[in-house]
Amino acid sequence: MSATASSVWRRLRRVLLSLPVLIVAGLFVFYVAFGYLAVGPLAEHYIPKLAQSQLDSRATVGKVAFDPLHLDLTVDQLQLSTPQGVPLAGFGKLFVDFAPVSLFRWAWTFRQIRIDQPQVNVAIAQGGAMNWDALVRALQRGPKPAKPSDTLPRVVIEQLQIAGGTLRYADANRPHPYATQLTPLNVQINDLSTLPKARGQYAISLVLPEQKATLRWKGYVGVNPLVSGGQAELTGLDLAAAARAVPNLSSTLQITSGTASIHAAYSAVQGQQGWLWAINDLGAQIQTLAAR
Known part of the structure; x- marks a missing residue:
């Protein structure tokens, strides 16, 4: 090994074995071991x-x-x-x-x-x-925060x-x-x-097995301020099964058959006076409805 290389190695070794480097290395090893174990x-x-x-x-x-x-x-x-x-x-x-x-x-x-x-x-x-x-x-x-x-x-x-x-x-x-x-x-x-003013995209799908329906919902959402908009679609809803979820409805009306599909677009934003909503492109289709 040349004298120059030997000198560089001694300096590097001195740095690597210095107290600050050993402390940092020790803290890193402790962090890794603590995290894994x-x-x-x-x-x-x-x-x-x-x-x-x-x-x-x-x-x-x-x-x-x-x-x-x-x-x-x-x-x-x-x-x-x-x-x-x-x-x-x-x-x-x-x-x-x-x-x-x-x-x-x-x-x-x-x-x-x-x-x-x-x-x-x-x-x-x-x-x-x-x-x-x-x-x-x-x-x-x-515990409640001292100042929200x-x-x-x-x-x-x-x-x-x-x-x-x-x-x-x-x-x-x-x-x-x-x-x-x-x-x-x-x-x-x-x-x-x-x-502030950041928005994300969302997509939601949900199946209602008993009601034989599928909900699809997609659009955008923001948190600061609270804002959202998009389109929602509910298809294949079994009206007889859905009616059973409404308390006391069967005592006045019994829906025996029927399917429904509903779609709409919406936008909503939270202002100083509360929520502002807008709904458009609202549509519904009902087929083979029977009740007694």
Whole structure:
């Protein structure tokens, strides 16, 4: 090795073994090890405890994994229920991909947030009690901010996806108990942002199996200010099945057959005096309607 190369190596070695470099390297190794080895087990341990203490609910979680190098978080099989075990909500998988570009955009930026197979269950028992009552009361008695902020946090979600969702509703507090579910629910929103005047594009599809209908909804949405617009279409609605969802309707009118399709375009914006709505291109088609 030449004298010049030897001198360069000694200087480089001196820099690499200097105290500041060793501290930075040690902190990086600790961060990576903590992210891979500790974040998941800690989350799996504390999620049930926080649900019990803060939400008056029970929570179970399958696995939590955090990738400190790619800033990815994955949560598998999270289920939330009442203390008696009545289901409230849950999902099969949550994937959150945080973008380091947040440091330069001055906004919390997520490349992707995806929720697979989410489930929401609403059940009303005889007497009117709802399975969400205890959780709502727990949230209401939680700590209140000393001074509500009049500005929104700066958040950018480049892609938000909900895949294979299910909404279940059951009402036993009526003469004829009623239960239904809406599935699959699929939502995709691109470029959702709280930055001023930013707008994102969304597309929603929802199947109503009992009512044999499909809802398709697409358009744009903005958060700051609140604004939205787009087109919605409901096709193949079984009117007899839909009528069963209306309390006490069967005592005055019984729809025995019929299908309906409805479409409309809309725009909405929240102003100082409240919401301003505009609906146009409204149309409906009803076929083979029969009632008694």
